[in-house]
Amino acid sequence: MKMTRSELVELFEEFLQLTDRQQLLREELLQLQMFGKRATEERVAAQMEEQQAKLDEIERIRMQLMLPILEKLAAFIASVRPTSAAASS
């Protein structure tokens, strides 16, 4: 698999942005966990739904967006490894 340096960097940046998105969702979850205690009974169900939606979104980002990038990176690394090994031997 061939990739130019700039394509590689672009892929890294995309991956980092996805980790940032996950982090924001984790922080929103943390907020719900820390400040949700004061919620009234009727709000609890809504909060649980909200919490689940965020967990689902974190998982979706991981499965649908991050894993494909990691697969691309893995394929790239695998394709350049023999050359590196040959160079070092």
Next chain:
Amino acid sequence: MLPPVPSPDLLPAVPSAGLSGPVLLLFPPQWTPQNPSFGLTSLGGHLRHKGLKTHLMDLNLRFYEEVLAPEHLLYCRELTRSRAEHLRNRCKFRLMFSVEGKHLERDAAHLLRLDELLERPEDPWEAAARGVEEALNCLRSREHFYEPARLVPSLVLLDEALDLAAAPYDTHLALNDFRATRYPLTVEAMEAATEDSWGNPFLGLMKKWLPELVACKPSMVALSISSFSQILAGLTLARLVKQALPDIHLTLGGNFFGRVADRLQKKPEFFELFCDSLVVGEGEVAFEQLARAVREGRPPEQVARVVTARGRGPLQPDPAVPLEELGPLDLADLPLERYFSPEPVICIQASRGCYWGLCSFCDSYWGVKLDKKSTPRLVAELQRLNELYGVRHFEFIDECLTPKDMADMARAIQKSGLAIHWFANARTEKGFLKVLRHLPPAGCSMLLWGFESASPRILKLLAKGVHPSERWRVLQASVAAGIWNFAYVFFGFPGETREEAEETIQGLCNNTDLLHSYGRSIYTLGRHSPMAQNPDKYGLSDLVEGGTDLSVNLTYTNHLGPDHEEVQQRVELCTRHCRQAYGDPLWMALRNRENLHLYLVRYGTQQIREWSLSPRQLQQASFQK
């Protein structure tokens, strides 16, 4: 016994007409939470006085209270842990694949700061959460506030707690300060910053407050923004309110935006994102007329001092409204008992503008028409605040009062029997020689003198209009009268030599009996100062509007020196020498002038002068750096 209520005819008449739907007047963070802001009480007072239903909300105080709540501090600990982990992964990833990018350095610095907190042997969040309630009680207690052994550690603890709350956002927060260095002061950067939950510590709380603001059903929303430290929070709030109430006119006023309104007018995106209009300069009458124009469906840009993306009104209302006719300060709606002070110290204004108005470095009087209240009107206002809200302490925020006006005011206060205490700015001019002894009997605790520099050459360039040796006589007379002398000094005036800076430092150190305390700053070139109009004369060139839309100062090339590093060295030298000369004084740890004023009233000038910090307090107290 309290003095009689002033005759109502000394205050301007209240018109009977009223408008429905309140004007919602908001004061965003960050400002000191120790006292209500002048902008809020002055604007609110005038609008109400003119029959406009007005609701005041000090969101700065609310911000401090919520940030310092123990559960919020513990949330910040979890946030810090989570962010440190995220930053660590981000840094590792960048280093591993050599994709360093522009953010690596900033991320690494942020991570180091968070790790330093997380690796402390005692959990600092837990310690802060345990201590904040007692510290706040101390600041609010009429007993414990006056015990330095309690007050100094309380101030230190609160500042530490605030820094812990600010750390995950890579910002700095204290009782008297907020800094977010990651955002340049441009409209573009503010567009990103106001929705950046990573670096904006206000966003989450403000989203939480929004339903309450919307529920007020305002006819107009006005934000008072007077300082740099309020920009991020103020614009965040403005943007959220504008999104939530798109049909309600939102205006920004205060000392800050007036200075950059001409630049912002060329940026329609600023108005699309943050506000419908800006109020420039003296706001009271403009806000009132704007509120009426909005209600009546007239174009806001026809109102004097109002700027919109479509145009701007005249510079002055026609006819001009004198200061005398403005409504009195109004503290209703404000929870006075919740400010971080045992008693409120209320900012009040006897005059506008600067009667001298020639200092080369200064533009604080820019756009302000010289005007003053009559002495009976002023005293009636003091009396009203005393009667209605029990206010006993005042800070005159006038640029400077003339010796005659100050004498008249002191005489009238004494005659009224009003038991109040106050402090004010003044110029070291000989007119004060005969006045000073009459001030303490009328409640004057302290005068804040624009000393600036001890170098006669610099003083001449500053065009302060005071004689280098004569001013020492004024300071002596002030001491003889029992007044605390506070000196403003600054370093880094273009062409200031090291010797001249040392002259200023020696001026302080050798005269601790005349200059009881000082506040020092660094020279900046104000856009509207005389120096900016005539830069060649001062060795300045390449004046640039900062390259940032929201900067009120200019950047420049200083051909005469000193450079930034030299200025910093002078500032540090000043602190080092003065700490020694003043003997590690208590006043340095009291943090602000309002606290010092309260201590002066309680203990007197002499006792405060002699009061040094104990070795334990010295360890705890953070001094000016």
